[in-house]
Amino acid sequence: MTANRSSAPALAVVGATGAVGSTLLQILPTRADVWGDIRLIASQRSAGRRLAVRGEEAEVLALTEDAFDGLGPGDVVLFLTPAEVSARWAPVATARGAVVVDQSAAFRQDPEVPLVVPEVNGYAARIRPRGIVAGPDCVTAAMIAAVGALHAGFSLVELTVSSYQAAGAAGRAGSQALRRQLSLVAGTALGEAPGDVRRAVGEDTGPFAAPLALNVVPWSGDLREDGWSSHELAVRAETRRILDLASLKVSVTCVQVPVVTGHSLTVRARFEQRVDARTAREVLEAAPGVVLVDDPAAGEFPTPADAAGTDPAWVGRLRGSLDDRYALEFFVCADNLRKGAALNAAQIAELIVGELA
Numbered sequence: 041m042t043a044n045r046s047s048a049p050a051l052a053v054v055g056a057t058g059a060v061g062s063t064l065l066q067i068l069p070t071r072a073d074v075w076g077d078i079r080l081i082a083s084q085r086s087a088g089r090r091l092a093v094r095g096e097e098a099e100v101l102a103l104t105e106d107a108f109d110g111l112g113p114g115d116v117v118l119f120l121t122p123a124e125v126s127a128r129w130a131p132v133a134t135a136r137g138a139v140v141v142d143q144s145a146a147f148r149q150d151p152e153v154p155l156v157v158p159e160v161n162g163y164a165a166r167i168r169p170r171g172i173v174a175g176p177d178c179v180t181a182a183m184i185a186a187v188g189a190l191h192a193g194f195s196l197v198e199l200t201v202s203s204y205q206a207a208g209a210a211g212r213a214g215s216q217a218l219r220r221q222l223s224l225v226a227g228t229a230l231g232e233a234p235g236d237v238r239r240a241v242g243e244d245t246g247p248f249a250a251p252l253a254l255n256v257v258p259w260s261g262d263l264r265e266d267g268w269s270s271h272e273l274a275v276r277a278e279t280r281r282i283l284d285l286a287s288l289k290v291s292v293t294c295v296q297v298p299v300v301t302g303h304s305l306t307v308r309a310r311f312e313q314r315v316d317a318r319t320a321r322e323v324l325e326a327a328p329g330v331v332l333v334d335d336p337a338a339g340e341f342p343t344p345a346d347a348a349g350t351d352p353a354w355v356g357r358l359r360g361s362l363d364d365r366y367a368l369e370f371f372v373c374a375d376n377l378r379k380g381a382a383l384n385a386a387q388i389a390e391l392i393v394g395e396l397a
């Protein structure tokens with residue numbers, strides 16, 4: 041545990057050693073100083089490790105019932121863990137009276153668990169019958185502040201999205217697999233003959249269905265019999281929930297690209313009202329969590345390399361659709377570990393603490 045500031049609410053971070061957990065520990069000192077004790081928890085493998093948080097070293101505890109001792113009403117427990125770990129252990133934390141913020145897929149479709157992006161539907165975090173609030177998937181999170189602001193302005197009726205997803209969305213295993221593959225293909229004359237990249241990378245493609253170095257993989261998640269992937273359906277369902285548009289038409293294609301951190305998406309959004317790029321620009325310029333960077337002639341446009349390590353969703357290439365006066369097209373990039381996970385979780389936790397204070 042870190043410095044005892046016992047009068048303020050405690051924050052426990054389960055999964056503190058993972059890709060999202062490490063990002064959260066970097067973010068915490070940059071956020072409002074609302075927390076008392078900060079407790080770090082991970083698997084038995086990491087027990088005893090020492091990590092820096094808020095400028096001090098803290099020992100990582102193993103995830104056991106005892107790890108929640110002393111936590112209670114007013115405290116918040118973040119789960120930045122695989123879904124099966126969140127599903128098993130979040131109820132243990134809520135049984136102690138703490139509120140859980142879960143960043144996994146475990147509760148995102150549970151009607152008794154609000155799915156929250158503070159810039160869009162922060163109010164929803166107040167009603168949490170199970171004592172749990174969920175954050176969305178990192179693809180949903182990358183676009184939803186921009187889409188939500190446009191929906192508030194023009195009333196969304198249809199959304200078509202393609203993702204260009206970073207390897208880091210698959211956790212440490214994903215970014216390590218891409219780095220390993222890149223080192224295997226680096227400096228070789230590849231891509232000239234069929235099978236070159238596959239031969240260099242070998243059988244072990246990590247969490248991806250094919251080599252990701254010098255390549256793209258045309259789905260993420262599990263493929264179903266009807267051809268849609270679990271990830272595509274999740275983004276569709278989450279978008280509907282967060283915007284409270286149960287029958288919104290949504291079509292998503294998830295594609296993995298050889299980027300370590302930073303998701304990019306192309307978005308086509310169709311509205312009830314006529315839209316033009318100029319008015320849409322004004323809406324996005326005022327939208328919380330969104331930065332419009334859209335002057336390609338001056339070298340101003342978003343890329344995942346520029347979005348990595350930053351908090352907002354960066355929007356560019358904003359155009360009115362050529363054949364439809366009710367539709368807009370744009371490109372958006374966001375850091376999958378920050379707005380896609382750790383930052384969103386921190387923002388929800390701060391909302392809850394503000395409400396309980």
Ligand SMILES: NC(=O)c1ccc[n+]([C@@H]2O[C@H](COP(=O)([O-])OP(=O)(O)OC[C@H]3O[C@@H](n4cnc5c(N)ncnc54)[C@H](OP(=O)(O)O)[C@@H]3O)[C@@H](O)[C@H]2O)c1
Nearest residue numbers: 055057058059060082083086120121144178209211212381
């Ligand atoms: N990466 C992203 O961009 C992203 C974005 C949005 C949401 N998410 C979601 O956020 C969660 C964490 O993702 P991640 O990318 O940080 O994964 P990760 O890098 O694999 O880290 C997983 C974390 O969970 C801990 N953990 C694993 N099994 C455990 C167990 N049995 N008991 C206790 N702790 C356990 C790990 O501890 P050890 O180090 O001790 O193994 C580690 O701290 C996942 O549900 C993921 O889907 C990730």
